[in-house]
Amino acid sequence: MFEPEKQLVGEWVLDVRPEEVRVLVSGFQSWSEAELRPLTDLQAVPMMKWRHEQGHDPAFLPSGEAGVWRSHTLLALVRPDGSGWVGCAVDAAHTFTHWEARVDGQQVRVTCTSEGPAVEVAWQDTADVIGTLETLSAQLGRNMNAITPTPLRVWCSWYSYYRDVTLENMLDNARLARQHSLPFDVFQLDDGFQADLGDWFEPSSHFGGHASELPAQLDALGFTPGIWLAPFLASPTSKLFRDHSDWMLRGEDGQPLPVGNNWGGPYYTLDTTHPEVLNWLRELSATVRGWGYTYLKLDFLYGAALPGVRHDPSIGRAQAYRNAMQALRDGAPDAFILACGAPLAGSIGLVDAMRTGPDVAPYWDEESRRVWLGDATGPSARNALHTALSRWYQHSWYQPDPDVAIVRRELSLLNHHERGSIAGMLDIIGGLRASSDPISMLDEEGLALLHRCLQISTPDRPTTLAQSFGGAVTHFSRGTFNLTNQSVTNLPAHAYLEQRL
Template sequence: MREWHLPVRVEALKVLVSGYQSWSEAELRPLTDVQARPAMAWRHDQGHDPGFLPSGLGGVWRSHTLIALVRGDGGGWVGGVLDATRTFAQWETRVEGDGVQVTRTLEGPEVPVVWEETADVTAAVEALAARLGRAMGARQPAPLRVWCSWYSYYRDVTLDAMLENARLARERGLPFDVFQLDDGFQADLGDWTRPAAHFGGHARDLPGPLRELGFTPGLWLAPFLVGPGSQLFAEHRDWLVRGPDGGPLPVGHNWGGPYPVLDTTHPDVLPWLRELTATARAWGYPYLKLDFLFGAALPGVRFDPTVGRADAYRRGLQGLRDGAGQDAFLLGCGAPLAQSIGLVDAMRTGPDVAPYWDDHTRRVWLGDGTAPSARAALHTSLSRWYQHAWYQPDPDVAICRRELSLLSAEERGTVAGMLDVIGGLRASSDPIRMLDEEGLNLLRRCLEVSRTDRPRTLTRSYGPAVTHFTRATFNLTDDWQDGQPPHSVRGPA
């Protein structure tokens, strides 16, 4: 552990933090504010690092890998590490006495640590992120334009629905590169090679027709998760991370209840993971979205107790990369962020977008800002602008449809503005037949690839996030701000 004491006026400071994984909140807040801690215990596993949770206390802020304190003049202090391969770096700032106490704890092997005062926090954060990316061999492929099935069909996706949308995209000249089949094609979590009864075929039946239409086939997998009713669970219970009672560690609450996770330190698990992604490649999928990856790094009892959590995660992800091949495009999601550098090509950098602005009750009363919503995606993805040095950022999909959506035209445009500012992947999931001319025009705009923008300032914001960029200013609040309406994006002036 390392500690630093800053004898400064705390009322004048803001803190920039980034949560542990894709969906964990990243924020820019007054230092004296309260960092929310979810009331629901299962969200500790699924939205945060249960080994280093948000504090829930006023004046105490926790961050993973990188942290910054910002003065009113734009200067301040920045802390980070230069290697996250096998180590979680956990930062805490605490208002204490006549100033701020900063603590850095490493879970895993010792790594080089940076803590510096700077006259320009924005530039220092970007430089430190770039150093970490270079040190870990960040992959920087060209960004892709992706259509995925999730926000159209959820788990009811069918082979026919995929092909219908691909044909419509080609007929209407929509410039997608990839068509991604999301969750719902498989019989169960872990039983990836067995099709769901409703799917109307097999995942291996899709790549050929997609390629004939000119699209790269993409496939969603949650490779570390195991359905409690799956064949994998029945046959290989010894492959699972265990809880304190010796049984499989129960995680999350998707798919109707908790699910176990694979233990990547078990000698039979890594070959199984390599075979899984190799099989997907053999089916014809060079683009793989790997979701719910946090499962491999949860606290628990593993086959090899000498392997730390970060190392266990990295071993599993390396196995998936080895099976897929170096030429595969891997998109991480729900993943420990810095620990994925050098193995993924792209990374989800915020919670899921949703066809509504905010889940206010869950965010405010239950302390869970990781739930899907347009606001949550903006709030966190904008505050991680610097992570483009680690991988192609994926701020999630545009919402261009008016049907089956509670987003206003202003709010749909604000999501589009986020895609432009963040750069990286461009994605859509609207049923293409549902889009009118206005929706198609917005979609075409959202598919225009752009370079990542940078903040004009970290000393002002319209909401508890980074909102003032050189190309756009976002108002994430529910009130007018300096003549800008709520939930909107405008030019930088």
């Protein structure tokens, strides 16, 4: 694999017993795992290579070793009394910053390396890890001119219809939302409207129209029109790939580089150091903005930041990603941009909102994949909560998007406690509010829970990082989560207990 060049930024040896320390880490992109774990535990690395690209940074993977923890942009080590150490990059526009904490005998060794131009990092021994982490992450946001607009309430087609969505599905749900006085701001069309991955301007055979026909009808119902794009990706069957295979990121063999496996097979990503690619990206966002879409969900964005052989080898991965996002922003300067599957800190200042965890799903856990294959980046309610809660501090970088509430009881394996935990996560994280349930499926109880989930809230703060029910940040001032499979104290498995104030 192509290995980007890295530079040592700093190294620190901590005189602390490793078994007394917890470590808080954050992965590279939206779906990469964020955790709060004992330092002596093992950080899992997926066994499936294609998940290295699709869920992580293949140039800085989780360690797969007990007592070795890797993190992107920032790292925190926590003593039992809440004191400890916090490291954080002060800028992420041109450089990827990598942290590693390693058990070294009866000490802990922390190293920080960077990929890209030299960048300053902060490293603080602190009596208050929570406060210091929030302060440093907020400083990073200010340095990069973070955009933190008013949160929106969004209905999305994905978890209702997946790729089988039709124009009429969208309008049926929009009409029902009005009928039930559901306070959505945005109705967002997700994957399935397009002919192929990369062929965004041609409709799929089943959609029942063209995506350009939807905005005016949503406007008439009082909703902001939104649309999903995976702007950097191309299916091998697409016209984009057939006509412009020279635009693709390449491997060392000179061939287009597969960067994941979805939609029934592998797919490729655009090389965003190619000037013609940047022009195409500007035209793409300008075209859908011209159709009337002012809310853009841009997905699978990690593709522009993967290691590979680029048209212009002088442009590093972080800058290649940043340039691509700037091109999309330039094409639709007034659009609200939600990024997903995206390098987190590298997106600050260019996106309005960011997915901060894996997809929610209508089931609690896919344990076989998570435990046996070492991959907690896939869809599940448990994975979404685990990672989004452990990134509570990122509301100073953009509006966080912890993904959708699932309140329906049909076509769902979630129980009452699990639905309540997702609702609790939305309240704790703040940021966007989203739903994807077919509104016709919701009974009175479901509609009541949905109304609750659509209530905008301010982000909450943890009360401790020295205790956890499930390997993540679970104790907040407004409530406590139990992400384990057993009851703990007065909390059933998978439940959320709201703190009555």
